[in-house]
Amino acid sequence: MHAPPSQKSFIDAQSRGADHIAPDCAGQNFYAVDRGLRDLLRLYLEPNDFRRLEPHFDRLGALAGGRLDELARAADKHPPVLNARDRFGRDEDWIDYHSSYREMEKIAFGDFQFHAMSHRAGTLGMDRPLPAVAKYALQYLFVQAEFGLMCPISVTDTSIHLIRKFASAELKDYLLPRMLSDDPATLWKGTQFMTERAGGSDVGAIETVARCEDGVWRLSGDKWFCSHADGDVALLLARPEGAPAGTRGLALFALPRLLKDGRRNAYRIVRLKDKLGTRSMASGEIRLEGAVAYLVGDAERGLKQMMEQVNLSRLSHGVRASAMMRRCVNEAMVCARSRMAFGKTIIEYPLLRRQLLKIAVPSEQSLSMFLFAASAMDRANAGSKEAADTLRILTPLLKFRACRDNIPVATGAMEVRGGNGYIEEWVHARLVRDAHIGVLWEGTSNINALDIVTRAVGKSRAHRALEAALTKLLDEAAAVPQVFRKRLRLALDRTLAFAERVAAEPALEEDARQAASSLYHITSAILMTWEAAQPGADARRVLYARFVLEHRLSPQDPLAPQAGEWEREAAEIVFGERQVGLPEIAGLLS
Numbered sequence: 001m002h003a004p005p006s007q008k009s010f011i012d013a014q015s016r017g018a019d020h021i022a023p024d025c026a027g028q029n030f031y032a033v034d035r036g037l038r039d040l041l042r043l044y045l046e047p048n049d050f051r052r053l054e055p056h057f058d059r060l061g062a063l064a065g066g067r068l069d070e071l072a073r074a075a076d077k078h079p080p081v082l083n084a085r086d087r088f089g090r091d092e093d094w095i096d097y098h099s100s101y102r103e104m105e106k107i108a109f110g111d112f113q114f115h116a117m118s119h120r121a122g123t124l125g126m127d128r129p130l131p132a133v134a135k136y137a138l139q140y141l142f143v144q145a146e147f148g149l150m151c152p153i154s155v156t157d158t159s160i161h162l163i164r165k166f167a168s169a170e171l172k173d174y175l176l177p178r179m180l181s182d183d184p185a186t187l188w189k190g191t192q193f194m195t196e197r198a199g200g201s202d203v204g205a206i207e208t209v210a211r212c213e214d215g216v217w218r219l220s221g222d223k224w225f226c227s228h229a230d231g232d233v234a235l236l237l238a239r240p241e242g243a244p245a246g247t248r249g250l251a252l253f254a255l256p257r258l259l260k261d262g263r264r265n266a267y268r269i270v271r272l273k274d275k276l277g278t279r280s281m282a283s284g285e286i287r288l289e290g291a292v293a294y295l296v297g298d299a300e301r302g303l304k305q306m307m308e309q310v311n312l313s314r315l316s317h318g319v320r321a322s323a324m325m326r327r328c329v330n331e332a333m334v335c336a337r338s339r340m341a342f343g344k345t346i347i348e349y350p351l352l353r354r355q356l357l358k359i360a361v362p363s364e365q366s367l368s369m370f371l372f373a374a375s376a377m378d379r380a381n382a383g384s385k386e387a388a389d390t391l392r393i394l395t396p397l398l399k400f401r402a403c404r405d406n407i408p409v410a411t412g413a414m415e416v417r418g419g420n421g422y423i424e425e426w427v428h429a430r431l432v433r434d435a436h437i438g439v440l441w442e443g444t445s446n447i448n449a450l451d452i453v454t455r456a457v458g459k460s461r462a463h464r465a466l467e468a469a470l471t472k473l474l475d476e477a478a479a480v481p482q483v484f485r486k487r488l489r490l491a492l493d494r495t496l497a498f499a500e501r502v503a504a505e506p507a508l509e510e511d512a513r514q515a516a517s518s519l520y521h522i523t524s525a526i527l528m529t530w531e532a533a534q535p536g537a538d539a540r541r542v543l544y545a546r547f548v549l550e551h552r553l554s555p556q557d558p559l560a561p562q563a564g565e566w567e568r569e570a571a572e573i574v575f576g577e578r579q580v581g582l583p584e585i586a587g588l589l590s
């Protein structure tokens, strides 16, 4: 049916107006458009695993750019609501979620079974648990659409890990079948309540008390930050009566939401937090009123056991930051290639391209870092001590730096879109809001930087395992001009010496973040160089490595021009459509 002339001209004018507005990523397949991810999964996964899992990466990539993205947008607009009592006045607190959140849960826990994929066979058609590389790649794709729900997904996964590793046979028999279920309707999801008013970073200040009566542990206290507040099984730390003060006296407990007879356990969600970001997911405050809990593992090693969950969460947080940065790159590129200003698409302007590099390079760094960390986890799980040591330092490095980078990257991508980026209809506002939590939960930037320098370097000497791994990769990158590899080697030696010095001299504690950042940058630069040198890989990764070397690991004069001729050529290649090989790039590496 034709529209009447007057209405038609109105419609024409409207669609002409819409032409001026740059599109977003709606409808993209986030796997198909991600050259870096596709290439690197071939490098970091066994060929058989890659072949079997690629259809799932592709399917999730399409969902993330499509239905999942629509659902995430709706869930952000309709945050969860706490009901304190039922209509009879009973303290049956429960949380209502929007239907969009429930549909996302079905995709995550039912279809992909993120929570179980590391723990049992049978997810995504695999006859064994998925390798860590595949799990984190799937998290990366999911979070490009939805960030908030990844908290309950990941914390269920990591709670299962703790129960499997430390719980008694009886507790495992009780909890694991419920927590590993593939039916979202009956599944028991996990969560972690650690932080109290007295201490987030200072865990030893925890005041929650555990009392054992007739063989049953009962907990009393107040947990101040409880994400996924209505999780079915919470892992938490409490101090058994008479245990010493500080972290030594903390024991690990599993707190079920429902008792064995089906009644509600004796704790209450007092209120939900009104948060800057992660709005789709419920974070609350919990009051424990003599709640029944099960001791997990050794009562004197509570924090040590809990740190396994914290470290797994830290790795996942790095992956989530990487995912959000990738979404920023995707959005910024779509916009930059179509938005017109002063008669040209904005990507044609050198100054804008420089801004795009500041979005793209940290994103690519984090991709290499998390895949390398995940492959170290796979090797560590297979028994490699070197890989376990490498993972020890990679985990806080990724958490610290990727989460920090996510903030300027999100703001930068918003700026590329201009004023529309500030409007809540577009994804950027959510990306900016969500980016900030990464530097807070599971250890702030300072806490992670101190963990890297004081413990991973100073105590565990894990940087030496990292050095050995990076040396091997540099040797294997023989296709890259030697002059560039030598510069990387020199930067690696200087970084390691710097980190050791900061670890050894308490007066240098203020340099912990600088040392941690340098370790992250040199590691990612060497990884990207090695990756670029592999047959069939995207050679442009070595250009990202040079940007890191020049801008993060070399002296800068703020009063001299920063962008050399090589940078202009490199930007042309990075943002060009042309496939390039290492020989064409070699001239830009000296």
Ligand SMILES: Cc1cc2nc3c(=O)[nH]c(=O)nc-3n(C[C@H](O)[C@H](O)[C@H](O)COP(=O)(O)OP(=O)(O)OC[C@H]3O[C@@H](n4cnc5c(N)ncnc54)[C@H](O)[C@@H]3O)c2cc1C
Pocket: 192, 193, 194, 195, 198, 199, 200, 201, 202, 225, 226, 227, 228, 275, 278, 283, 437, 440, 441, 442, 443, 444, 445, 446, 447
């Ligand atoms: C939305 C949200 C959800 C959360 N969900 C959970 C959850 O599910 N479970 C849970 O257990 N916790 C959760 N948390 C809590 C979070 O992990 C803590 O907020 C975080 O660990 C910081 O603790 P804090 O708030 O007590 O800050 P503090 O520890 O008081 O830190 C304040 C500042 O002091 C700095 N600082 C502290 N110690 C040192 C030091 N030694 N050297 C230098 N600087 C230092 C910190 O870096 C920070 O900048 C959540 C927080 C938020 C915001």
